[in-house]
Amino acid sequence: MARWALTRLAGISATLAILYFISVFVGPRMQEYVLNVVILCGIYVVLAVSLNLINGITGQFSIGHAGFFAVGAYTGAAWSVLWLPRIIDLPFLKLGTFVGDATNLLIALVLGALAAGIAGFVVGLPSLRLRGDYLAIVTLGFGEVIRVLLLNTEAVGGARGMSGIPALVGSFHMELFWVLLLVMLVILVSRNLMRSVRGLTFLAVREDEIAADAMGVNTTKVKVTAFVIGSMFAGAAGVLYAHFFTGISPDAFDMNSSIIITTMVVLGGTGSITGSVVAAILLTALPEFLRFLKDYRMVIFSMTLIIMMLTRPQGIFGHREFSLRGLFRRKERRREGSAPV
């Protein structure tokens, strides 16, 4: 056990160091516009992969993910803008220093994730009784409730939103570090879960709830867990968004963004983690690459989506994951020929 912990610790330190160097050496050499797109891609990857845990893996059709994104963004921003200035005296929280900025962002991330996690728990509860379309309507409603609440809360700026959020993500060229860290974390959590038997019970709930229940799976716990983990990551993504762009307003978290995130999951192949990653990058970057089309940009974008869904309705990856080993194995199996059943 001790050896395992040490190896893990070494692995984590090495990863953090590599991310730090990428961030500090590659980040500043990128054009600001390109960096912005890359950061946005990363944030959407986190959103898509975390929604995939709820929608794709556990099969609870949720289309209110922007709501959790908003809860995280506003909670994090509230920490840095409203609460932080009141306790600024603590030396390690002093903004403008490397440690101060990082500590503040970490606190904001934890608070944002917790707040979104609590929201996820509350929204997850109806999923025990509702399924399919009905659950979709509830989650859609939740997203809208959050948006309207924020719109009418003067303390967080109402319709103007919050501005002047300290740029904690971008200070000391750490933007890539934070975003890639969260991306890696959400992928790692999903992937490790899926590799364990425990994680298979999430798929069982998607496949057949009655059978899962009969096989001893506590479906209630599985569904609420998926909602809580998924929304925590969406919340953390919101914190990064707020502290990267330094301004947020309720309309950044409207139904459109919820639907875009859902589209990413479906397009990637419901349940496939790699699919969500690829689709999130594609759907975030594509509208940027299509800017030369000017007015026709969104038309072409929508057409691309339609064509993709027509030609590959199971999504880019289907239920599968991309792995080199998988490619190798498939070739092997083809050589053997499929065994007669």
Place this chain on the structure above:
Amino acid sequence: MSGMGGALLEARSVTKQFGGLAAVSNFSVSVNPGELVGLIGPNGAGKTTVFNLITGVYDPTVGEIVFDGKVINPLKPYQVTALGMARTFQNTRLFKNLTALENVKIAGNIRSKAGLGAAICRTPRLLENDARLEATALALLEKLRLAHVADLRAGDLAYGLQRRLEIARALATQPKLLLLDEPAAGMNPQEKQELRELIREIRTEFGLTVMLIEHDMKVVMGLCERIYVLDYGQIIAHGTPEQIRSDPKVIAAYLGTETAA
């Protein structure tokens, strides 16, 4: 308690009403440890409702269900399964997009102690735990002659194999009592013969008590030691296969119509 020679499963005057309709009324059965009991009855007699009541899918409107000395009325299906009861479904309910092995592993998870945190961090204990689950699942597939399809999608398997996989999956929860809902449905005579042997085999091997719902008279008569006959939600007869075969009420309700048809 079962240890004191009492019944493993007992339903005491159970009634289940859906709206004004009593799907099952004043239903009492008792199954002793190690027995192989059959529940037969014409279509719509309420056999599957009985299984759903016993396994916790439905709560009885009136009456008590006692399993292994505990009243299990308020328990949910997964809690009943944890106590040592497992079932198969009339229309197979496999996790179709998952492999046969994964299907069995999921059912085995109920006896695992690894938590969510351990799964996410992949602690050595989890790896050990999952390796054990996989070994147990593979052994079960081997036992049910399904080892060759372990890595195939459950939904792609031939019908007979899917039925066998459901039994393997139920066994993975390590039950004391196995409930089989029409295990022979849709099987050809040879498969039925194999199924009979299989049920006898696993009963001895795993020390099981088995209760099965079946339409096929040959399967029930040749296999069960005791039979309950259900008609319109009520037990109309109960006894050994010989007694059932010659019971005029049963012949009228069930066998008579079948031979006439």
